[in-house]
Amino acid sequence: MTITQEHAPNPAAGDPSRPIGFGRLQRKEDPRFVRGKGNYIDDIVLPGMLHGAILRAPVAHARLVSIDTTEALAHPKVLAVITGKDLQALKLAWAPTLSADVQAVLVTDKVRFQGQEVAFVVAEDRYAARDALELIDVEYDMLPPVIDARRALDPGAPVIRDDIEGRTDNRIFDWEIGDAAETEAVFATADLVVAQEVVYPRVHPAPMETCGAVADFDPVDGRLTLYETTQAPHAHRTLYAIVAGIPEHKIRIVSPDIGGGFGNKVGIYPGYVLAVVGSIVTGKPVKWVEDRSENLMSTSFARDYIMQGEIAATKDGKILAVRTNVLADHGAFNATAQPTKNPAGFFSIFTGSYDLKAAYCKVTGVYTNKAPGGVAYACSFRVTEAVYLVERMVDILARKLEMDPAELRLKNFIKPEQFPYANKTGWVYDSGNYEPAMRLSMQMAGYDDLRREQLEKRERGELMGIGVSFFTETVGAGPRKHFDIVGLGMADGAELRVHPTGKAVVRISVQSQGQGHETTFAQIVAEELGIPPESIDVVHGDTDQTPFGLGTYGSRSTPVSGGAVALVARKVREKAKFIAAAMLETRPEDLEWEKGRWFVKGDPSVGKTIAEIAFGAHGTVALPEGIDGNLDAEVTYDPPNLTFPFGAYICVVDVDAGTGHVKVRRFIAVDDCGTRINPMIIEGQVHGGLTDGVGMALMQIIAFDEEGNCLSGSFMDYLIPTAMEVPDWETGFTVTPSPHHPIGAKGIGESATVGSPPAIVNAIVDALTPYGVTHMDMPCTPARVWEAMQGRARPPV
């Protein structure tokens, strides 16, 4: 089903701006944010709290010869200086990563990337802690670094991970999917094959709030309270229990308001562990908050995929197969957060939105002397790279065929009747209806008029480009039989209590970093129970107060926890039926539900509202056998499949032929995320993601020089787009609900980040057609665009 109307406002709500259930609703969290009353890590102040600072390595690859901490310890305000040696004694020098590797908490043997953690100072205030870093004397023995991922597997390349027994090279994994032979057969007989190396450079999530923690270890009862910037509090608790040996019931993780995550706050960073160690050592709470440069240089980056793409087609434009060979730069430790069986995440969605005969890919992960990570930046577990690859390849094919890129896509879409659609790499797309979304975006853009304008401009030597991208995402990990992180299945719990007066509290395992969970999840309960969202509190971000679940990333909150919350509300509704029946002295099967109320079939005047039932549940009515005296429930939702949001994006750019400067003039984004819970929040997510896309496409790269010095360690060098670089976003939508999700919702958090870079780059390459340009890699800075115009486009790495 595809509809293009906004979800009808609920008549019961009276005021459509305050719906009972789904619809536009201002965020419940906004009053505290706009009044400066948010509570972030750095707002947390505990009695007697000390401050930590990390000494970081100035070089990328060097053996650690010695550390002298005498002078730092003599600083009057310093209480402790912790080194790798101290951690070795505690068996905490190395910690497991989320990808079956280990990462040094503090350097013990050698430095493996610039910015790596070398020592930790705990002092009375953060100024003293920072000053004392300069009093630590470290001697390094320089080693040749491996910076270029293309050279990482060269025979004789320095072995970065000599800490791992038996390691003789820098290969982390080789992973393949699809049928190589079948794909080769299709390529061999195709009319047309085009090949292109497509690079998605290393970028950084750069959340507005950097990472930090306040650790409070109580030596008396051995209890650790850890306030952390984490997107996954429950998973962190389990990992700390395993790593640090503190019993899990003695650990409480609190993730307060989080100033943006984008995947940057999924993993466990050395700084968090060091705050804990600092608190254990000093017996006082310890706060550690990294600065901007530390965040950019040492925490989880994203992308860094060098992709050799190939696409095969018939001469009349039927796409037959896609094949790719990927070199993935994971940095010094394999700390990417991917489901265990998916070392390249969900990259295998590179088959895109097209009905293919065959597909195959191979991904090789390598170590380099760069910061570890690879989890992050709204990537839906590498869907971003996959979509970028296929959408660039389809555009290159269109050029080769001299076919309009929108027309080529329309010709090859998976048809609505083919859903659920099993692609060639093992995904089953739950639902989709691509053509209406594509046509809507073209209509909103005035596509034909734009093409005419472009022709006229070209006659005058002006460079205007129109870029199209169409993406299918795979989000909402996921069915626990397929997806786990370090053995923890990716299911989510939810608990709901309706208080005697009909107000409710829903406790969820996922953690908001700005997505508006407190509003969206209240609206899901509201939709199911018919009580207004403002009567429902959403509790999240505290492991002592919420049920277990895997956290917010990969656009999984609505697909997984959204399902859990809908189901727990339905469970309460079902229970309410039995209680209402007892109150009305009738049989449950004689009752009928209307939003907010059970009533007697055939006699709507006789019924009980949820509030009345809640009071009854806690009151004096005799309850039927097996019904507890409350209106509470809990569930754990294990989704049967992932969900597959999609969208059609069109970008219009103007390029200054004299300077190579790109102006994004218009951007049309049509998204289909299934059922739309709060369209205002959806639009916010889309606006943010599109802005991210402009950043990546035009200006962002975490760059290194040959020695491994990070050249992008501040916002003067790592550029964040501003309102001046983005146009007024033109958003539209279609609605194709997920057939298996309890409310048909699919997830929207990363769609725009995934879908926008290819649209922008396609538009730029389109603009440069008169110069014979068929491809250029991001970031499309003025200099790089100009080089492409000179026929000298070069990869960024």
Added chain:
Amino acid sequence: MQIPAPFDYERASDVANALVLLERHGPESRIIAGGHSLLPMMKLRLARPEWLIDINDLAELDFIRREGDQLRIGALTRHTTLLESADVAELFPIIRDAEQVIADPVVRNRGTIGGSLCQADPAEDLSTVCDVLRAQAVIRGPDGERIVAMSDFHRGPYETAVAQNELLYEIRFTIHPRSGSAYEKVERRVGDWAVVAAGAAVGLSQDGTIEEAAIGLTAVGLDGTVPEAEATLRGRQPHEDLFIEAARIAAAVCHPVDDQRGPVDYKRHLADELTRRVLRRACARAAGAQEG
């Protein structure tokens, strides 16, 4: 949060007091004006002054005055004030052109012309602007006041004629009839420092030939203006071919370096392209001034 090394701080009450404080606290004391260059460097611990002498209370340094054939601008005049000044827009449109692309409103509300010139970053836009307008710097020190031409003011990257115990007081611009000026910058993002920028100022004679010309380039390792190109322009009628010729010379004499903003050949290309653009606009403006 990035934290500077320890320092002490004192607020000056007037210019004389500022000079006394600089003398008293010695060689490791520094003036702080808008703080938008000095504080970032201190936070990165690239600068470690022991004393900061704050001149933000010195209203006497915050002025734009038109006197005779001169426009006088106090060192503490903020970017925003320059951007919004009608006199500046009318007399020296190059300043407004530049101010529109310097940093962002937050920085412009605090950053000052004096700080910009004394910082002398090779990518500083106002340095080029002052070069092109052949401005004069008024410097106050323990021995009184001296006036220095821009060509003597710049002493290389991050170095100027202002000694540690001195203060930049004022910048003076001479008003010429039938003149026009323009500035254009290529940046990777709004608020970014220039990849390359160019500025030009011209004065036309009665018959419309170019009488006086100045060309400056930002962020390409040029000291001062480009006399060779300026000589080519003088005495000739403004014309596209002439702009091309002058721009080619300017591009050839600069010394860009390869960095994150772009390779040498691109920057040289921009020097050429942007010089043509600003010459075109400066001449058009001068012609407009002539008519009006």
